[in-house]
Amino acid sequence: MVTKNFLELHQPARGITLSGYWELAPGRAISLQPREAGALRIAQGQVWATVDGPHQGHGNELGDHFLQSGQRLDVRTGQHLVFEPWPLVSETPVYFGWTPHPSAVAVSDSRWQLAVIHPLHDLGLALSMAGGALVRLVTGLAGYGEYLVAGRGRVLPKLEANQP
CATH class of the missing domain: 1.20.5 (Single alpha-helices involved in coiled-coils or other helix-helix interfaces)
Structure with missing residues (x-):
């Protein structure tokens, strides 16, 4: 689930860090395909996240999600997730976390x-x-x-x- 490029992203460029979160620099994107279900949590900033289907619902529930600080997005096992800072011209990094779901809860x-x-x-x-x-x-x-x-x-x- 974690690639070398992903690990390099957590290095803070400005000396500012949020403990327990990864940093996503402006102009960068991350692509994940988790081996277990989990949740993407945004601690600071905004992201545009896209997940592959199947989808249910209207409008943005069809795969595109705009998440702000304090919001989360649940991702199923094997589902492809791509996210990047929003707006694209932002100069501030985004801080995010990945929390795997407990196996007892993730069983569906x-x-x-x-x-x-x-x-x-x-x-x-x-x-x-x-x-x-x-x-x-x-x-x-x-x-x-x-x-x-x-x-x-x-x-x-x-x-x-x-x-x-």
Whole structure:
């Protein structure tokens, strides 16, 4: 999710920093495709952010968002996000943060996934474990069978025909 160019952007040019936030210099843009859902938070300045679809709603809800200090934009896993300072001729940097959503909150499984896919996955895991247990059982019985045939570990001496 983080590229070298992105890491270079947080270096303050004017000696002013906001602890815990990244700096985006005027005239620069950032492109992100997060591996986990999260929120873009604007601490100072304004940005023009564009996210890829699918989109719902009217007007600016179709992908373009204008965010000011204190606002946030939620981004889904794998969704492509591009943002830059707004207005484009601004001379002040933008400070922003990225906060991953907790996995418990970010879970948004569909009804199909909850009702069919998850139980099917569990069943596959259970069958795999049962198959492994069956193989170990057959191997153990085969090894134990040799023990039983040998007289439970005792080898009886041969009786000689000449003995009184």
